[in-house]
């Protein structure tokens with residue numbers, strides 16, 4: 001009798017554990033396929049067929065209480081050498097995918113990722129992937145965060161990201177992107193981070209970008225070949241915190257620019273900006289207007305003194321502290 005009871009208990013606990021535990025077989029299969037597509041890297045040696053992918057400390061895998069994989073991170077490995085694993089598209093409950101610092105991961109972004117309809121955060125950064133930022137990204141309807149920075153992506157910016165209603169961050173710096181910013185980007189309602197620096201982007205900035213007005217908006221377009229007017233990023237009613245437009249060919253009148261009250265950092269260095277500095281710059285925490293065509297006296301203020309001459313040098317006739325004083329004409 002005690003033996004039978006004992007066996008029954010073992011049986012019941014086994015049933016219970018297989019109900020509450022055990023990663024979904026589809027997800028396990030997908031992960032093992034991914035491992036194979038990545039040429040079985042040492043990094044993923046914990047991914048073993050005979051163990052449970054949710055409860056056996058598989059590297060970089062996290063599951064929901066429903067035993068579906070919702071989070072996957074594969075990062076920092078110089079030896080991992082393969083093309084992008086298409087089987088990542090077979091993890092239908094994935095909400096967050098982070099592929100980071102895998103310099104020998106190559107190939108392009110496969111269309112299979114459009115099957116990840118629950119994906120909210122996509123990071124593929126510091127890899128050797130090339131090809132375009134594909135238009136099919138706009139099929140990831142849940143996406144709020146898109147980071148494809150520091151890769152070898154080329155071609156133009158996808159024009160249809162405005163179809164992602166929840167998108168808050170577009171982070172594409174340090175690639176080889178060309179062409180201009182699609183005017184539809186002004187209609188991405190909740191966009192609060194736009195990082196496009198260190199690319200080969202060019203042309204005029206679309207006026208529609210004036211519509212971007214999220215709380216704490218951060219815009220970094222530095223180190224490109226943008227030209228013309230960038231006044232649309234300014235305005236008293238905006239909530240912008242950081243604007244970096246440095247190292248472009250922008251040319252606009254600075255004096256009538258309205259600095260948002262929330263603005264803390266402004267860098268327009270290395271452009272063709274002209275006119276006088278607006279009074280409001282004295283309230284900024286950080287300012288760099290060097291290498292432009294500005295004139296007139298630098299507004300007086302404590303922060304301006306702390307910045308030093310490097311923030312103002314190489315202009316047409318800017319003067320006053322921290323530059324030499326304005327001579328009377």
Ligand SMILES: *[C@@H]1O[C@H](CO)[C@@H](O)[C@H](O)[C@H]1NC(C)=O
Pocket residue numbers: 078079080081103104
């Ligand atoms: C990674 O790529 C570099 C050059 O891009 C190459 O020299 C190196 O051999 C590669 N490493 C492996 C493990 O393939």
Ligand SMILES: *[C@@H]1O[C@H](CO)[C@@H](O)[C@H](O)[C@H]1NC(C)=O
Pocket residue numbers: 165166167189190
């Ligand atoms: C934009 O953000 C606000 C506040 O975070 C949120 O309530 C709203 O649903 C978002 N709108 C869209 C279209 O995602």
Ligand SMILES: *[C@@H]1O[C@H](CO)[C@@H](O)[C@H](O)[C@H]1NC(C)=O
Pocket residue numbers: 229230231232251252253
């Ligand atoms: C730049 O655009 C603003 C409106 O955003 C306009 O008032 C201004 O005249 C334009 N400046 C130049 C030089 O085109």
Ligand SMILES: *[C@@H]1O[C@H](CO)[C@@H](O)[C@H](O)[C@H]1NC(C)=O
Pocket residue numbers: 246269270288289290291307308310311
């Ligand atoms: C301002 O920008 C110029 C050119 O980009 C740079 O050389 C200089 O160091 C910057 N100033 C400061 C204070 O960082």
